[in-house]
Amino acid sequence: MRACPAGLSARFSMQQNAQRIEQALVRAEHDCVQAGQRLTSKRKHILQLLLEARAPLSAYEIIDRYAEAFGTKLPAMSVYRMLQFLADNKLAHKLETTNQYLACSHIACEHEHSVPQFLICDKCHKVEELGLRRELVDELHNSVARSGFTLVSQQLELHGLCSSCNGGKS
């Protein structure tokens, strides 16, 4: 698996970020067509807002930003439906522990999307999407299943402090 760019971060310049967002949107549209889906302009706008955000957003934050950026106040129900569409097509992910949404970090990557796992900084709210090896995820799920516990979500969300909030210590 080749190395892939991490989520949007301060390491990238404004211009680089704009380019990455544009690339991701073009790719997302392409992937939807391939899958026989349609990335309507509203869905695309929502994905754009998620790509531009430095931290995950709640559905209501998305409604506010959408109104600001595109001049339309969307009903919450349709925003939830569009977020579900983006999640079903692996263009965005929902964080179950915080009820927020973020763009997938791997839209423009070539490798197969693994079961997404997230490192969530509780101080600056930055989220890193981590692709764990399938065997590792399976092993974890098998151990959980052996204990008789049923997982409602396959996705791991690990809360903590990112390296910048941790004073650069790793």
Ligand SMILES: [Zn+2]
């Ligand atoms: Zn992803």
Ligand SMILES: [Zn+2]
């Ligand atoms: Zn990737």
Ligand SMILES: [Zn+2]
């Ligand atoms: Zn942080």
